[in-house]
Amino acid sequence: MNCRNCHGENLELVIDLGMQPWGNNFLPISVNQTVPLYPLQSFFCHGCTMMQLGYTVPKETMFVDHNYVSGTTHSLRVHFKKLCEDMLKKIKFQDTDYVLDIGGNDGTFLAQFENKVKVLNVDSGVKQAEISNSNGIECINQFFNLKTAQQILSTRGHAKAIHGSGVFFHLEELHSVFEGIELLLAKDGVLVAEFIYLPDMVRNGAYDQIYHEHLLYYTLHSFSKLLAKHHLEIHDAELLPIHGGSCIAYISHQGEQKQTERLKDLLAIEENEGFNTADCYKQFAKRITGMRNDLVAIIRDLKNQGKSIQALGAPVKGSTIINYCQLSHNELDCAVEVNRLKCETYFPGTKIPVYHQDEVEKPDAYLLLSWNFKDEILSKLNDFRANGGKIISPLPQPELI
Ligand SMILES: [Zn+2]
Missing domain, CATH: 3.40.50.150 (Vaccinia Virus protein VP39)
Structure with a gap:
C-alpha cells in the first residue's frame, strides 16, 4: 500500500484491532443478516508521519x-x-x-x-x-x-x-x-x-x-x-x-x-x-491490549455475580470497543439509545440488540460507551446510581464507578 498523503511506500503496521464490521452498520433486528468484516489496522508513514488506516470501506457504504x-x-x-x-x-x-x-x-x-x-x-x-x-x-x-x-x-x-x-x-x-x-x-x-x-x-x-x-x-x-x-x-x-x-x-x-x-x-x-x-504508537498498542484485558475482567466479574449489564448508547466508536474486546450477547443484554434511528437493530458485528432507553428495564450496570461525555451522562444518572446502579467506564482506564 501507499501512503494516503505522500504516496510513499514506507508504512509500518503499529496498531492492529483485528477484523471489525463498519461500526455504523446497524442492521434491523428483522433483517437476519451477518455484516461483512474488514481489517482495522493503523499504519505509520515513515515518509510524512501520517497515521492512517490500511483498509478503506467505500465512502458510499459509510x-x-x-x-x-x-x-x-x-x-x-x-x-x-x-x-x-x-x-x-x-x-x-x-x-x-x-x-x-x-x-x-x-x-x-x-x-x-x-x-x-x-x-x-x-x-x-x-x-x-x-x-x-x-x-x-x-x-x-x-x-x-x-x-x-x-x-x-x-x-x-x-x-x-x-x-x-x-x-x-x-x-x-x-x-x-x-x-x-x-x-x-x-x-x-x-x-x-x-x-x-x-x-x-x-x-x-x-x-x-x-x-x-x-x-x-x-x-x-x-x-x-x-x-x-x-x-x-x-x-x-x-x-x-x-x-x-x-x-x-x-x-x-x-x-x-x-x-x-x-x-x-x-x-x-x-x-x-x-x-x-x-x-510512540507501538507503545500505545501495548496499552490498548492492557485496557482490553482490564475491561473484560471487570465485566466477567460482574457477570459472575449474576449482574445484568447494558451498553449505554450505541455510538460508532463503541463498536470498536465491543468488537475488539469481543463482547457478545452473553455479556451485554442489550444497548440502549435515545436516537430512534438506531433502535430495533443489532450492534454491528454482534447479536446485541439496541432498544430505546425508555422501553427497557434498567440493568445493574451500564457500560458507558460515550465515555467522553461522562460528566453530562453521569449527572443524568444520579437516581440510577443512588439506587445502587453501577457505571463501567471503558476508557481512559477501565473502571467501575
Ligand atoms: Zn506519507
Whole structure:
C-alpha cells in the first residue's frame, strides 16, 4: 500500500484491532443478516508521519445512509455556539460573505450564524441534508470534492470561511477535497478544521476513535504536510477536551497569516514527546491490549455475580470497543439509545440488540460507551446510581464507578 498523503511506500503496521464490521452498520433486528468484516489496522508513514488506516470501506457504504445526527448532543451544541462566536471575532465578514460547512450534518453548527452571516451546507447524508434544508439551512446533498467546489464557486463565489468538524479524517478523496478548498477559499479566507488530535487520543487512551470512517489521524505536524501540498498552512491551533481530545486548526493560504505562539508551542511538544515516531504508537498498542484485558475482567466479574449489564448508547466508536474486546450477547443484554434511528437493530458485528432507553428495564450496570461525555451522562444518572446502579467506564482506564 501507499501512503494516503505522500504516496510513499514506507508504512509500518503499529496498531492492529483485528477484523471489525463498519461500526455504523446497524442492521434491523428483522433483517437476519451477518455484516461483512474488514481489517482495522493503523499504519505509520515513515515518509510524512501520517497515521492512517490500511483498509478503506467505500465512502458510499459509510456516508450516504448513516444515522448520526449532530443535533442530538447537548455538549456539541454548546461547543458549536462558542466556536461560532470565536469565528465572528476572528474573521471580518462582509454582507456578501458566506460560511461553508463541509459535512455540516443536520445544520446544527451553521444554525449558530442565523441573522449574522450567510451559510451553505454540503453533506452526503440523505437524511441529514433533508433535516438541514427543512430547518432553513440550505444543503447540497453531495460529497465535497474539487467538482463540488467548482459548482459552488460558479454560483456563490469564494467562501470567506470554510468549516469542517469531524470530516477531515473521513476523506477517501483526500487530495480532491483539499484542491476544492484551495480553489473555493477566499484569498483572506479561513478554513476552520476540527479533528481528533492524535497526541491527545494517545494520551487519553482513546483507541475507540480508530474506526473505518477515520482514515487519517492527525498531528499538527502531519496535517501541515498535507496542507502544504495544496498551498495551505495552519496559522493557529487550539486543543479541546471533546471526543477524547480534539484540535481546532485555523488555516489560510500560504503567506497570508502569521503563525501564533501557541501553534509553535504545540508543534514543539509533538516533536519533543515523540509523536512523529512510530515507536510512540507501538507503545500505545501495548496499552490498548492492557485496557482490553482490564475491561473484560471487570465485566466477567460482574457477570459472575449474576449482574445484568447494558451498553449505554450505541455510538460508532463503541463498536470498536465491543468488537475488539469481543463482547457478545452473553455479556451485554442489550444497548440502549435515545436516537430512534438506531433502535430495533443489532450492534454491528454482534447479536446485541439496541432498544430505546425508555422501553427497557434498567440493568445493574451500564457500560458507558460515550465515555467522553461522562460528566453530562453521569449527572443524568444520579437516581440510577443512588439506587445502587453501577457505571463501567471503558476508557481512559477501565473502571467501575
Ligand atoms: Zn506519507
